[in-house]
Amino acid sequence: MERAGRIGGKGLGARMRAARIERGVGLRQLAGQVGMSPSSLSEFENGxxxxxxxxxxxxxxxLGVPLDLRPPDPAxxxxxxxxxxxxxxxxFRTALDVFVEVGYHAATVRMIADRCGMSMAGVYYHVESKDALLTELLRSGMAELISRCQAADAEADSPEERLANLVECIILFHTYRQASAVLTSTELRSLxxxxxxRHLQARRQVRTIVQAAVEACRDAGQVGAxxxxxTATAIVTMCVAxxxxxxxxxSSSPHAIAREYTDLALAMVSAGSPDPSGSRS
Incomplete structure (x- = not known):
């Protein structure tokens, strides 16, 4: 079992101990306030x-001490x-690379620490566990994809353009953010x-956005059996893959792939291509 080891004197525990002493709060008093045992609090303060x-x-x-766990920022x-x-x-950058390279279960905090040039204690200063690393990476990845899909959807002027924009957006994310996309699709079982x-809900939200665009195409008179x-599930699945x-x-750029998959998606809803003078040109 991996151990956090000792966090140096400038670590979070040391800062909180200094704040406790400055405020004249006893170890047992503070432990009781936050629901910890005095021994557990002492171990934390001593790294x-x-x-x-x-x-x-x-x-x-x-204690009025700011935390510095540094999860990925919103996109x-x-x-x-x-x-x-x-x-x-x-x-988080190193954890993403290691998780994609060897898989979540084969990865260790020691691997991540070594590649970062940090001690394991240094990693644990930023995040409490390997599971927390995976959870934050998947959360931030899906949050970015959803935000971009919402922007792409809002920009469209027609049902066909809505679907075209969404397919382009999903393809660009899964190419330019390939590592995040691979982790998102392969490590759900590890969460x-x-x-x-929450991750499943985020995935359903992407599919719901695409389904609304498909339904808009159908409402506009497009034929589909x-x-x-x-249809939305099939479109999202082929884009994610x-x-x-x-x-x-x-040889194929992300934008070239996006154009091909947009044509496929429009054909799946029997929709004509959007105005060639639009954003896909």
Whole structure:
């Protein structure tokens, strides 16, 4: 079993101990306030362990010490088609690479620490567990995809353009954010609750957005024998699968793939191509 080891004097535990002493609060008194045993609180202050998120939040509130767990920031973009380098802290960036490379269960915190050039204690300073790393990476990945899909959907002027934009958006995400996309599609089984349920809800939200566009195409007079829900599921599934085979150094660019898959999706709803003078040109 991996141990956090000792966090140095500038670690979170040491900062909270200094804040406790400054406020004249006794160890037992503080432990009782936050629902910890005095021995557990002492181990934390001395860098030998790290409490869970709820206990950390309680300690931070009582002592007025800000936490610095640094989960991935929410995605920021001016245009849903533009993908800058993903802004992740070194711990999360390395965890993403390691999880994709060897799989979540084969990965260890020691692997992540070694690649970061950090001690295991340094990793645990930023995040409480390997499970928390996976949960935050999947949460942030799906949050970015949903935000971009919502922007792509809102930009469209017609039902056909809605579907075209959404397919383009999903393809671009699964190519430009390939590592996040692969992790999102392969490690659902590794998530613990309630993270797993939230992840499933986020995936359903993407499918719901696409289904609404398919239904809009049908309402506009497009013919389709397959139910809109099944068509939307098929469209999302084929787009998500691109992350499994896409080669960044290959002959097909993300935008070329997006154009091909947009044509496929429009054909699936028997919709004509959107105005060639529009954004897909």
């Amino acid at each position: 030998k362990s790290l409490p869970g998120t709820e206990r950390l939040q309680a300690l931070a509130t009582v 920021r973009f001016d245009d849903w088609r533009d993908f800058e380098r993903q802004e992740l802290s070194p711990v 613990s609750e309630p993270g797993r349920m 397959v139910p809109a829900s099944s 691109v992350a499994d085979w896409y080669n960044p150094g290959g």
